Amino acid sequence: MTDLKHRILPTVQKPARYTGGEWGEIQKNLKDVRVRVAFCFPDTYEIGMSNLGMRILYGVMNGMDGVWCERVFAPWGDMEEAMRRNHLPLWALESQNPVADFDMIAFTIGYEMAYSNILNMLDLAGIPLHAKDRHELKNIVFAGGVCAFNPEPLAEFIDFFSLGEGEDITVEIVSLYDRAKAEGWSKDAFLHEAAKIPGVYVPSFYEHTYHSDGTLAAITPLEGAPETVTKRIVEDLDSAYFPVNMIVPSTEIVHDRANLEAFRGCIRGCRFCQAGFSCRPVRRKSPEVLYRQAVDTLQYTGNNEITVSSLSTSDYRGLKELTDALIPYCADHRINLSVPSLRADNFSRELMEKLQTVRKSGLTFAPEAGTQRLRDVINKNLTEDEILNTCAQAFSGGWNNVKLYFMLGLPTETDEDVLGIAELVYKIIQAWKENAVNKKRGLRIHVATAYFVPKPHTPFQWEKQITPQEYLRRCKLLKSHFYSKSIEYDYHSPDLSRLEAVFARGDRRLGPVIENAVKNGARLDGWDEYFNYAKWYDAFRQCGIDESFYTTRGFGEDEILPWDTIDVGVTKPFLKRERKRAYEGVVTPDCRHGCSGCGANRLLKEVACDA
Amino acid sequence: MPRALFEKTGNAIYISHLDLMRLFQRAFQRSGLPLTHTQGFNPRPSVSIALPLSLGVESGCELLDFDLAGDKISNEEIRARLNGALIAGVRVLRVYDNGQKIKNLSLLESVVTLEYDSGIPENAQQQIAALFARERLVVEKKGKNGITEQDLIPMLRRISVGQAGEKELALHVLACCQNPTLNPMQLSAAIGKYLPDLTPDFVRCRRVEIYDINEEVFR
Numbered sequence: 001m002t003d004l005k006h007r008i009l010p011t012v013q014k015p016a017r018y019t020g021g022e023w024g025e026i027q028k029n030l031k032d033v034r035v036r037v038a039f040c041f042p043d044t045y046e047i048g049m050s051n052l053g054m055r056i057l058y059g060v061m062n063g064m065d066g067v068w069c070e071r072v073f074a075p076w077g078d079m080e081e082a083m084r085r086n087h088l089p090l091w092a093l094e095s096q097n098p099v100a101d102f103d104m105i106a107f108t109i110g111y112e113m114a115y116s117n118i119l120n121m122l123d124l125a126g127i128p129l130h131a132k133d134r135h136e137l138k139n140i141v142f143a144g145g146v147c148a149f150n151p152e153p154l155a156e157f158i159d160f161f162s163l164g165e166g167e168d169i170t171v172e173i174v175s176l177y178d179r180a181k182a183e184g185w186s187k188d189a190f191l192h193e194a195a196k197i198p199g200v201y202v203p204s205f206y207e208h209t210y211h212s213d214g215t216l217a218a219i220t221p222l223e224g225a226p227e228t229v230t231k232r233i234v235e236d237l238d239s240a241y242f243p244v245n246m247i248v249p250s251t252e253i254v255h256d257r258a259n260l261e262a263f264r265g266c267i268r269g270c271r272f273c274q275a276g277f278s279c280r281p282v283r284r285k286s287p288e289v290l291y292r293q294a295v296d297t298l299q300y301t302g303n304n305e306i307t308v309s310s311l312s313t314s315d316y317r318g319l320k321e322l323t324d325a326l327i328p329y330c331a332d333h334r335i336n337l338s339v340p341s342l343r344a345d346n347f348s349r350e351l352m353e354k355l356q357t358v359r360k361s362g363l364t365f366a367p368e369a370g371t372q373r374l375r376d377v378i379n380k381n382l383t384e385d386e387i388l389n390t391c392a393q394a395f396s397g398g399w400n401n402v403k404l405y406f407m408l409g410l411p412t413e414t415d416e417d418v419l420g421i422a423e424l425v426y427k428i429i430q431a432w433k434e435n436a437v438n439k440k441r442g443l444r445i446h447v448a449t450a451y452f453v454p455k456p457h458t459p460f461q462w463e464k465q466i467t468p469q470e471y472l473r474r475c476k477l478l479k480s481h482f483y484s485k486s487i488e489y490d491y492h493s494p495d496l497s498r499l500e501a502v503f504a505r506g507d508r509r510l511g512p513v514i515e516n517a518v519k520n521g522a523r524l525d526g527w528d529e530y531f532n533y534a535k536w537y538d539a540f541r542q543c544g545i546d547e548s549f550y551t552t553r554g555f556g557e558d559e560i561l562p563w564d565t566i567d568v569g570v571t572k573p574f575l576k577r578e579r580k581r582a583y584e585g586v587v588t589p590d591c592r593h594g595c596s597g598c599g600a601n602r603l604l605k606e607v608a609c610d611a
Numbered sequence: 612m613p614r615a616l617f618e619k620t621g622n623a624i625y626i627s628h629l630d631l632m633r634l635f636q637r638a639f640q641r642s643g644l645p646l647t648h649t650q651g652f653n654p655r656p657s658v659s660i661a662l663p664l665s666l667g668v669e670s671g672c673e674l675l676d677f678d679l680a681g682d683k684i685s686n687e688e689i690r691a692r693l694n695g696a697l698i699a700g701v702r703v704l705r706v707y708d709n710g711q712k713i714k715n716l717s718l719l720e721s722v723v724t725l726e727y728d729s730g731i732p733e734n735a736q737q738q739i740a741a742l743f744a745r746e747r748l749v750v751e752k753k754g755k756n757g758i759t760e761q762d763l764i765p766m767l768r769r770i771s772v773g774q775a776g777e778k779e780l781a782l783h784v785l786a787c788c789q790n791p792t793l794n795p796m797q798l799s800a801a802i803g804k805y806l807p808d809l810t811p812d813f814v815r816c817r818r819v820e821i822y823d824i825n826e827e828v829f830r
Contacts, residue, residue, distance in 0.1 A: 001726055001728070001778060001779075001813075002726060002815060003814050007813045009667065010625070010666060010667030014627075015625035015666060015667070016622075016625045016626050019622040020622070021621075021622045021623070021698055021699055021700065022698060023637070023641075023697075023698050024698075025637075060743065182767060216683075248637055250623075250626045250630055250634055250698060251626065251627070251630045251634070252629075298640075299641070300641070301637065301641070302636070302637030302638060302639070302640035302641035302696070303637065303640075304636065304637075304640065304656075333640075333645075334648065334654075335644075446824070495636055582624055
């Protein structure tokens with residue numbers, strides 16, 4: 001007789017997401033395993049398997065003796081419904097065992113809109129949502145990823161957070177657990193020891209109190225916990241673990257290709273960008289190591305596409321050396337090499353042409369703001385001339401496709417800045433008319449605007465978000481100035497970005513909101529098919545919380561911020577300085593033209609910042 | 612072009628046709644067996660699989676046509692290398708040259724197993740046998756152009772009903788698989804429609820063998 005799970009599988013969409021058994025999956029004999037880790041990605045398989053961080057830590061943990069790390073993803077709605085109807089608890093892919101059987105339950109969180117999935121996954125696993133309701137060492141829940149840089153909205157659900165890059169700290173945490181389990185420690189004893197590992201933040205060891213106006217009055221460390229917890233980094237990327245024997249999904253995922261990481265950190269300092277500040281300092285990998293890892297990964301996986309990723313790949317010093325070696329290898333093996341995140345400089349233009357020998361994809365720019373004034377405010381060092389020159393060159397080379405990304409609602413933005421977007425677009429159309437070699441095919445310009453979300457650990461962390469009504473007014477204003485048939489304009493609905501703003505800068509009082517929203521049915525919020533603001537709206541009302549406290553209020557520079565306990569390297573005085581420069585319209589040159597003193601180099605002991 | 616006979620079992624039955632093509636392309640690459648590519652604007656590796664298999668159906672008789680670039684490698688070596696690069700559930704049984712033309716593939720032998728959790732209903736075997744002995748048996752078929760009706764009888768060469776276990780009946784079927792195509796799962800749809808009391812709790816299906824029009828094994 002076919003068991004329940006295998007009766008359900010043929011009835012759901014893309015069942016291969018739930019079975020495991022892919023090329024490169026790690027199986028272990030339970031007899032040799034002392035610590036079982038369920039590594040949960042709070043979104044679907046296609047998203048989670050596209051995440052390089054998860055693949056790295058999967059390899060790191062499975063490289064440990066006596067440890068078996070398995071993968072768990074959020075089920076799609078049809079599967080969740082079948083699981084609930086049949087009382088089938090959430091399982092891990094490798095062993096197909098229930099998540100509740102595991103010692104440690106780890107989440108990697110890269111996006112605020114995944115918070116509902118975390119709670120929903122715990123619920124599907126039959127594990128109590130609240131840390132205080134989990135009394136045993138078993139089923140301890142911890143989390144990392146960029147969202148851990150403001151972990152407070154999740155404080156009541158997660159036992160501890162692991163801050164920063166996980167290669168080393170994860171080994172320390174899991175080794176400690178191994179010992180704790182062998183010696184029969186209590187959960188409390190384990191948390192006290194874990195808190196001594198640099199980079200581990202145990203939220204229950206901190207008390208948050210509030211003023212009557214709702215702002216934080218104090219964050220008090222309890223039980224000898226440190227005042228601040230500093231994120232961890234890997235200093236030498238060349239010797240750091242990299243998973244060349246990556247899992248190859250048997251079903252299509254979002255980024256269905258091999259992935260190389262050229263360097264970490266960013267020299268640019270765009271003032272709205274969380275990654276740009278929180279991933280500092282800059283550490284590079286040598287082109288020789290990258291080339292070796294590229295070849296090994298391609299041979300192991302059989303992928304026919306590889307991408308070189310980083311926050312700004314043109315800033316990678318070894319780019320020429322790396323691509324000079326990789327391009328011929330890829331050509332010989334019919335492998336598509338993609339190098340996204342290139343800037344519009346000369347070398348990058350040449351490189352783009354070389355890469356286009358296989359396929360002509362479109363050009364993409366992210367000027368983020370429509371006028372030079374506002375681009376200076378946000379420190380986006382991309383000039384109109386650079387954009388127009390690159391476009392002109394591309395049009396004369398036969399390209400007919402341009403994508404442009406902007407934000408609306410940036411600090412100091414006026415209607416003039418909004419209309420500056422339209423002006424820029426018309427200049428690009430003009431450049432096409434003057435340079436296009438084949439006008440018959442027509443020009444397509446895709447313009448998209450996003451709703452600015454102020455993020456923690458950036459110079460804009462204190463900023464207001466404009467109201468959704470104002471955002472929509474600006475979108476409509478812009479739209480009314482687009483009358484060419486070549487322009488396709490998309491603007492994101494404000495609801496999602498508004499919610500993102502609430503949770504990005506949220507505090508502990510939002511825990512019940514997430515819990516209520518999940519009870520109201522919120523899940524898979526990153527998906528249009530599922531996102532429904534009404535469920536969140538109801539949750540805010542049920543908890544007596546006003547979203548605007550976190551969005552349109554703006555935070556005072558003297559206010560205690562919920563994430564003040566977390567040290568990501570860049571200092572608060574630096575962020576304040578950068579904010580002041582933003583208001584003065586003064587750009588800060590990139591780190592290669594002089595160190596701006598962000599403070600992140602404090603994290604380095606063995607090497608210097610490679611900015 | 613060489614051809615591979617392979618089976619698809621276990622959890623691999625949940626891999627879709629398109630995903631399976633991609634899986635093979637990567638397995639060739641991993642085995643150091645470079646595929647030739649199609650000509651044209653978007654060159655594709657030359658692999659093709661006959662008779663796309665529905666999700667959830669097992670098979671012991673799948674055919675994969677492919678074309679290798681570079682020096683000739685023995686068929687046995689290709690089989691061994693591929694099996695070293697494939698996942699559990701997908702296994703190459705044989706690699707050979709000079710396969711028959713796919714258009715001459717016309718009959719498919721399958722086993723459709725009907726699972727009855729509370730035991731096989733009384734007289735089920737006889738009633739189902741009688742159902743498939745009718746002159747006409749029309750069921751609905753979901754296609755690209757919406758729902759159409761399909762008479763199963765003209766496409767059935769042979770069908771028998773037997774007991775496969777205490778709680779299972781098995782339909783052994785030989786039916787057309789190209790122009791027109793009978794999806795063996797339609798047989799259980801017919802039971803559900805005409806004999807609703809005999810609707811099984813679960814149905815599973817396995818492709819057993821393929822034949823040409825003269826019922827000679829097709830390779």
